[in-house]
Amino acid sequence: MAKVLIIGAGGVGGVVTHKCAQVPEVFSEIVLASRTESKCKAIAAQIDRRIETAQVDADNVPELVALIRRVQPDMVIHVALPYQDLTIMDACLEAGVHYLDTANYEPVDTAKFEYGWQWAYQDRFKEAGLMALLGSGFDPGATSVFTAYAAKHYFDEIHELDIVDVNGGDHGYAFATNFNPEINIREVTAECRHWQDGQFITTPAMSLHQSFTCPEGVGSFNIYRMYHEELESLTRHYPTLRRAQFWMSFGDSYLKHLEVLGNVGMTGIEPVEFQGQQIVPLQFLKQLLPDPSTLGPRTKGRTCIGCIVRGSKDGRQRTVYVYNICDHETCYAEVQSQAISYTTGVPAMIGAKMMMQGQWMAPGVWNLEQLDPDPFMADMNTHGLPFSVIDEPDYEFRS
Numbered sequence: 100m101a102k103v104l105i106i107g108a109g110g111v112g113g114v115v116t117h118k119c120a121q122v123p124e125v126f127s128e129i130v131l132a133s134r135t136e137s138k139c140k141a142i143a144a145q146i147d148r149r150i151e152t153a154q155v156d157a158d159n160v161p162e163l164v165a166l167i168r169r170v171q172p173d174m175v176i177h178v179a180l181p182y183q184d185l186t187i188m189d190a191c192l193e194a195g196v197h198y199l200d201t202a203n204y205e206p207v208d209t210a211k212f213e214y215g216w217q218w219a220y221q222d223r224f225k226e227a228g229l230m231a232l233l234g235s236g237f238d239p240g241a242t243s244v245f246t247a248y249a250a251k252h253y254f255d256e257i258h259e260l261d262i263v264d265v266n267g268g269d270h271g272y273a274f275a276t277n278f279n280p281e282i283n284i285r286e287v288t289a290e291c292r293h294w295q296d297g298q299f300i301t302t303p304a305m306s307l308h309q310s311f312t313c314p315e316g317v318g319s320f321n322i323y324r325m326y327h328e329e330l331e332s333l334t335r336h337y338p339t340l341r342r343a344q345f346w347m348s349f350g351d352s353y354l355k356h357l358e359v360l361g362n363v364g365m366t367g368i369e370p371v372e373f374q375g376q377q378i379v380p381l382q383f384l385k386q387l388l389p390d391p392s393t394l395g396p397r398t399k400g401r402t403c404i405g406c407i408v409r410g411s412k413d414g415r416q417r418t419v420y421v422y423n424i425c426d427h428e429t430c431y432a433e434v435q436s437q438a439i440s441y442t443t444g445v446p447a448m449i450g451a452k453m454m455m456q457g458q459w460m461a462p463g464v465w466n467l468e469q470l471d472p473d474p475f476m477a478d479m480n481t482h483g484l485p486f487s488v489i490d491e492p493d494y495e496f497r498s
């Protein structure tokens with residue numbers, strides 16, 4: 100029986116709250132806190148269980164520590180923004196509670212993310228006897244566990260990894276992002292990096308793409324190679340990887356809008372002076388775009404996210420595809436959210452469950468692929484994100 104404090108009442112926070120509420124035997128008490136408490140109350144009102152709510156500024160460590168000391172949770176699930184990773188980790192250390200997030204730290208004023216800042220907390224979490232689980236969403240998160248599961252059960256050694264994230268859904272808007280627009284656009288416009296023979300190779304954003312046909316009739320999509328944070332941890336924890344790439348599908352309308360917005364300076368993160376006020380163009384753009392948590396009722400279609408892993412087994416070359424397919428409308432019927440928030444929120448709940456039930460509880464800072472994938476995979480099947488495995492799928496990837 101555990102008390103959990105969820106921080107962040109956006110699209111993902113809503114799903115995590117719903118999913119934790121579905122597992123009362125583990126999460127006996129739930130508190131949802133965010134910058135805007137009315138959003139916490141709106142989520143709590145959707146759920147047929149008592150959810151306590153609170154207001155907090157997660158950029159402010161003393162405020163966080165005061166909240167954690169008052170609430171006394173066993174752990175914090177952080178699903179606010181990547182900007183708050185370090186302040187929330189600091190507060191967890193000071194107040195003595197475990198920590199979980201879904202995205203690695205990113206400074207507000209530099210569009211750059213890497214695990215280094217959070218891995219630097221290793222000794223402090225270990226010495227405090229506390230656990231920090233990093234990146235327990237879908238990608239990173241489920242994709243990290245899929246890779247570990249493939250490596251454990253299908254290979255002696257893994258050599259190539261292609262993570263493919265397809266959103267075959269349609270929300271009907273000419274341009275909208277499926278999770279926080281600011282974070283999404285910073286990620287998509289960043290230079291691409293992929294792992295090749297012991298080092299990261301940098302190429303221009305969106306400069307390589309190809310077609311990908313999903314299994315189970317989801318469809319064929321253009322996927323674009325881009326940098327994604329799990330490449331950093333997976334290549335570190337699987338040093339036998341010779342190549343590791345991440346691919347995401349984008350529609351023509353999304354890319355056309357993004358190109359124009361970039362050309363006119365609307366995706367910039369440097370403040371500009373406008374009518375006597377400093378504004379950040381990307382933050383202003385976020386205000387104009389649809390809130391991702393409102394896309395649920397209008398999104399149709401399926402996501403298909405998984406890992407194609409190549410390596411050797413008993414001296415022979417082998418390829419395995421581990422994936423999940425998730426239907427936007429089914430998610431909405433269950434938790435009033437589209438599948439992108441759902442596929443992030445469910446692994447966050449499962450990661451927290453693994454920690455609170457003791458299967459994954461160990462002091463220190465961890466990425467998911469470092470832990471036993473089996474109990475997590477079993478829970479994916481029972482909590483709404485069942486996985487499938489195709490042995491010897493017929494895929495080739497450009498490089």
Ligand code: NDP
Binds near residue numbers: 133157280
């Ligand atoms: P949203 O923008 O919908 O929600 C973010 C929430 O955090 C909002 O409620 C916001 O409050 C709150 N928040 C922001 N700043 C603060 C602060 N200083 N103090 C307290 N609360 C704050 O984002 P999403 O739900 O789409 O995404 C949440 C997280 O999940 C992000 O970190 C994102 O990168 C990550 N993610 C991970 C994925 C994965 O697969 N690993 C996939 C998708 C997302 P307010 O409402 O007041 O603005």
